[in-house]
Amino acid sequence: MAATILLVEDETKLRDLLRSYLEQAGFSVLSTGSGAEALSLATTAEPDLLVLDLGLPDLGGETVARELRATSSTPILMLTARSSEEDRVAGLEAGADDYVTKPFSPREVVLRVQAILRRGGQSATAEPASYGGGALLIDESRHVATVRGEDIDLTPTEWGVLVTLASVPGRVYSRFELINRVRGYEFDGYERIIDSHVKNLRRKIEQDAGNPEIVTTVLGGGYRLGLARDD
Amino acid sequence: MTDPADIRPARRAVADTLRTRLAVSFLGVALAAVALLAVLTVIFASDDVSTLVHNQRTELTNGIAGAAAAGWERRDRWAGADLSAALDLAADTGSEVRITDDVGRVVEISPGFASSAGRPQYQAPVFGDGRPVGEVTVRFTGERLSGADSALQSALIWAIVAAAGVAALLALLTGLAVARRLTRPVRHIISVTRAMGAGVRTARVGPVRAPEELRELATAFDQMADVLDRQEQLRRDLVADVAHELRTPVAILQAGHEALLDGLAEPTPAELVSLHDEVLRLARMVDELETLAAADAAALHLELRPCDLAEVASSAADGLASRFGAAGVQLERRLAPAVVMADEQRLRQVVTNLLTNALKFSPGGAPVAIDVGPAGPDAILRVSDHGVGIPAADLPRIFDRFWRGAQAAQTSGSGIGLAIAAELVRAHHGHLSASSQPGAGTQMTLTLPLVTAA
Numbered sequence: 001m002a003a004t005i006l007l008v009e010d011e012t013k014l015r016d017l018l019r020s021y022l023e024q025a026g027f028s029v030l031s032t033g034s035g036a037e038a039l040s041l042a043t044t045a046e047p048d049l050l051v052l053d054l055g056l057p058d059l060g061g062e063t064v065a066r067e068l069r070a071t072s073s074t075p076i077l078m079l080t081a082r083s084s085e086e087d088r089v090a091g092l093e094a095g096a097d098d099y100v101t102k103p104f105s106p107r108e109v110v111l112r113v114q115a116i117l118r119r120g121g122q123s124a125t126a127e128p129a130s131y132g133g134g135a136l137l138i139d140e141s142r143h144v145a146t147v148r149g150e151d152i153d154l155t156p157t158e159w160g161v162l163v164t165l166a167s168v169p170g171r172v173y174s175r176f177e178l179i180n181r182v183r184g185y186e187f188d189g190y191e192r193i194i195d196s197h198v199k200n201l202r203r204k205i206e207q208d209a210g211n212p213e214i215v216t217t218v219l220g221g222g223y224r225l226g227l228a229r230d231d
Numbered sequence: 232m233t234d235p236a237d238i239r240p241a242r243r244a245v246a247d248t249l250r251t252r253l254a255v256s257f258l259g260v261a262l263a264a265v266a267l268l269a270v271l272t273v274i275f276a277s278d279d280v281s282t283l284v285h286n287q288r289t290e291l292t293n294g295i296a297g298a299a300a301a302g303w304e305r306r307d308r309w310a311g312a313d314l315s316a317a318l319d320l321a322a323d324t325g326s327e328v329r330i331t332d333d334v335g336r337v338v339e340i341s342p343g344f345a346s347s348a349g350r351p352q353y354q355a356p357v358f359g360d361g362r363p364v365g366e367v368t369v370r371f372t373g374e375r376l377s378g379a380d381s382a383l384q385s386a387l388i389w390a391i392v393a394a395a396g397v398a399a400l401l402a403l404l405t406g407l408a409v410a411r412r413l414t415r416p417v418r419h420i421i422s423v424t425r426a427m428g429a430g431v432r433t434a435r436v437g438p439v440r441a442p443e444e445l446r447e448l449a450t451a452f453d454q455m456a457d458v459l460d461r462q463e464q465l466r467r468d469l470v471a472d473v474a475h476e477l478r479t480p481v482a483i484l485q486a487g488h489e490a491l492l493d494g495l496a497e498p499t500p501a502e503l504v505s506l507h508d509e510v511l512r513l514a515r516m517v518d519e520l521e522t523l524a525a526a527d528a529a530a531l532h533l534e535l536r537p538c539d540l541a542e543v544a545s546s547a548a549d550g551l552a553s554r555f556g557a558a559g560v561q562l563e564r565r566l567a568p569a570v571v572m573a574d575e576q577r578l579r580q581v582v583t584n585l586l587t588n589a590l591k592f593s594p595g596g597a598p599v600a601i602d603v604g605p606a607g608p609d610a611i612l613r614v615s616d617h618g619v620g621i622p623a624a625d626l627p628r629i630f631d632r633f634w635r636g637a638q639a640a641q642t643s644g645s646g647i648g649l650a651i652a653a654e655l656v657r658a659h660h661g662h663l664s665a666s667s668q669p670g671a672g673t674q675m676t677l678t679l680p681l682v683t684a685a
Contacts, residue, residue, distance in 0.1 A: 011479055013505060017486040020495050103482035105489055168493045 003117055006047035007031040008038040008064065009079060010056050018051065021106040022113065035059025042068055049113055052096070054080040062094040069095035075116045077109070105181070107167060131169060132227030136205070136214060138166050147205045147214070157182055158201040161194070165215060165225040174222040198223060249417065250410035257406030258399055265395035272387055280383050288353050288371055295320050296355035296367045299330050299339075303359040309338040317367065327372060330357070332365045347372045416441035420449060432460050469523075476516060480509040519648075526651040533574040533658055537682050540610045541566035541603045543575060547582035548601060551590070560590055561598040569603055569610035571679040573659055581652045581663075585614040585675045588648065592618035592673070605681050609661075612677040620669040629665055 005022050009015040010033040022029045030045055032038050035056040042050065050068070054061035065076050078096035092099065097116050100109055118141075128139035128146070137146040145152050145162060154162065160182035165173060173181075175191040182194075202209045216226040298317035306312045309332050318341055321328040327344040331337050350370040357365040416439040426434035435456055436449040487506045490496040544566055555562045571578075582601075589599040597617035604611060621629060630653040649663075656663045661679035 011483065013483045013509075014479075014486060017483070017490050017496075020490060021486075024495055102478040103485045106486045107489065107493070171492050171494065 002026055002028045003048040004028050004030065004045065005049050005051060005113060006038060006041055006045065007051045008035065008056065008061070009033065009051070009053040011053075018106055018109060021110050022051075025110045025114070027113070033057075035061065035064045038064050039067055042072070042074065047074060049117060050074055050076045051109065051113065052076050052078055054078055062090060065094040065096055077112055077116060079104070079109070129166065130230040131166060131225065132214070133230060136166070136227055138163060145205075152204050154201070154204065155197075157197045158204070161197055161201055161223075162205075162215070165223060166229075169225040169227060169229045172218045172221045172224045178222065248410075249414050250407065253410040253413070254403055254406035257402040257409070261398040261402030262395060265391065265398050269388070269391040269395070272391060276383065276387055288351065288369070289355075291320075291324055291326070292353040292355045292367065292369045295328055295369055296357045299365070299367050300357045300359055303357060303364055307359070309365065312338070314339045321369060325372060327370045329368045330365060331368070333363060335366075338365065343372065344368075344370060413442070413445070416445045416449065420445075420452060424452070427456060427459075432463065473516075473520060477513065480512045480516075483509045484513075523651055526654055533577060535572040535574055535659070537570050538573050538575045538578070540569045540571050540573070540578070540612055540679065543573070543578050544582050544601055544603045544612055547579045547586060550579075550583060551586050554587075555590060555599070558590060558593075559595045560593050562586070563598055563600040565600065565602045565604075567604035569605045570682045571610045571659075571661075572682055573679065577655050578659065581655050581677065582612065582614075584648045584652045585612075585677070588675070589614050589616035589618070589673070592616060594618065597672075608681055608683075610679045610681045612679075613674055615672060615674045617672040620671055620673055621665065621667040622669050623667075626665055626667060630663065 005027045007015060007018055007022065007029055009018065009031070012033065015031050015033065019029050019031050030041055030047060032041060033056075035058045038050070038052070038056075039059070041047070050065075052061045052064060056064070059067075061078060061080075065078070068074060068076070075097045076095060078092075078099040080099055080101050098112055100112060128137045128142075128144075130137050135148055138144075139146075140163065143159070145154060145159065161178055164178060164181045175194045178194050179191050198215055199209075202212050202215055205214055206212045213226050215223055218224055295317045298320055299314055302312040302314045302317065303309060314330060317330065318328060318339065321341060327341045327347045327350075328339075329337060329341070329344050330339040347370040350372050353369045353371070355367050355369075356363045357367060359365075419439060420436050423434050423436045435453045437453070439446055439449045441449070484506060487496070487502070487509070491498050491502070496502055545564065548562055548564055552562070586599070586601065593599055593616045599617075600613075600615045602611070602613045602615070630649050653663045656677060656679075659679055661677060664676050664678070665673060666676070667673040
């Protein structure tokens with residue numbers, strides 16, 4: 001049975017986008033832009049998790065979290081536009097289990113939601129993800145990548161690049177986006193350094209590093225995963 | 232980077248501090264006063280002593296003349312007269328005497344008289360039977376009277392030297408004590424200034440026990456610190472506001488683009504237009520930040536001149552006439568002259584903003600009114616609309632930067648116009664207020680001090 005997520009975000013466009021991502025990840029999603037409505041939905045619909053915006057126009061997200069905490073233990077992921085330390089602490093004190101600061105990658109929100117639910121004992125995909133007819137297996141929970149039946153030893157950056165590319169097979173990732181995802185926003189350097197990591201990664205996983213099939217180059221764009229996901 | 236300690240002047244053998252300067256000044260003044268006193272004392276005292284001696288000598292001379300007259304009177308002539316009493320009196324007082332008759336012949340002379348020429352010499356006539364019969368001349372050689380003045384003078388000098396010593400000591404101690412009282416608050420102000428310099432924003436001098444000038448310095452310093460603190464706070468608030476406001480459009484753009492890249496959304500014209508709107512929102516925000524910065528700067532450099540608020544309102548209304556016409560909103564003007572001190576261009580900017588807001592929230596057909604006129608000591612400009620109104624809970628927030636009402640989500644603008652208007656009005660020493668009945672309309676009221684015809 002798919003877990004139900006209650007999405008509380010007043011910015012319509014953001015709400016719709018997050019909703020698509022969560023639904024695509026297999027969750028059933030209820031959404032509202034009002035804190036008061038969120039509280040009533042939380043009691044009637046009994047969601048498995050709340051994605052809650054801190055800056056709501058009616059009731060603040062903090063108030064919603066506090067009131068909800070008084071009666072239930074539904075996990076809460078806080079979306080906050082405030083990144084200062086005190087606000088994070090305040091959000092966590094109000095009962096949030098985790099937080100994501102705006103602007104965020106919607107996929108990161110999905111990953112956090114999955115992580116919280118997994119922590120909470122909810123069944124998550126224990127099976128490693130499989131690509132290219134089993135040529136590549138990625139087991140995120142065990143942090144292991146297997147290529148043609150062989151476990152590969154990867155550096156954290158190489159692992160990050162591979163997992164990012166594999167998250168949406170076929171989608172092009174620019175060097176800048178890869179750096180941001182792998183190293184975080186504080187990275188402030190020459191984005192071509194990602195090329196050397198890709199080169200090392202290819203040496204480890206490709207049969208012919210000069211003619212790559214798994215991590216392929218898109219001229220003028222960046223990189224993408226050359227394999228399709230097996231379902 | 233310079234360490235604050237480096238700013239202090241190099242320490243000399245005797246530090247050039249307020250303390251030493253004060254102590255030295257006190258000492259100098261005290262010594263000068265004592266010296267002046269000494270000089271004057273010596274001058275006047277020696278005069279007094281001389282007078283005293285002179286009087287004594289005159290008296291003695293008269294006494295000797297009296298004794299000589301008594302000798303004369305017993306014989307009625309000088310020949311054979313007994314003048315020993317006169318000679319004895321002279322000898323007793325350490326002086327030499329010569330007695331002459333009425334024609335200047337010497338009738339008696341003491342042995343040392345001739346050799347004591349140059350000594351102080353006094354003369355007195357001798358009267359016998361009521362007529363002058365001769366003269367005595369007395370020369371004072373002994374120390375018994377002439378020494379008195381020098382002894383007196385040396386005693387005085389010693390007294391003065393002692394007084395000078397005591398005065399110097401007192402001056403030094405007083406100087407140090409006063410310096411201590413003066414330098415303690417100064418040192419306190421220095422330490423607070425250093426703390427401020429080191430970034431302690433709450434550092435204040437507070438009340439000090441000090442002379443008035445230092446108290447004023449302390450107060451002025453604290454006021455300056457408050458102003459700096461307020462400006463710093465405004466700057467922080469602005470940066471925080473900007474970061475906060477940028478996050479939402481950026482979050483939408485990021486999520487929206489990722490959805491396109493991830494294939495979760497199709498790049499349909501509708502999708503692209505929606506994302507493009509967010510870019511426009513960001514661009515406008517950047518524009519308005521520049522306007523806000525310019526308004527902040529303008530608020531600091533207003534050229535205030537007497538001008539008629541009614542004329543400003545009229546020209547602002549003229550400028551917007553076509554937009555009102557296009558929207559089918561009637562603009563009613565009720566303008567009475569009211570002269571205020573204002574920067575005309577900035578004031579027109581404020582009025583234009585108020586009218587634009589009224590237009591933005593007025594449904595077609597509902598008229599907007601602008602009223603100008605004097606009210607007591609003030610000039611009032613009121614813009615009233617019959618639009619959707621503002622919920623009571625939102626009223627206090629409408630002048631906040633970037634604040635946009637919930638119903639404003641569909642309208643353009645980033646909510647900075649009113650913040651700028653309020654800022655400019657404050658810089659004109661006036662204020663801007665709002666009242667509203669949801670559903671019935673909003674009144675924005677601009678109040679400026681009226682210029683009274685002097």
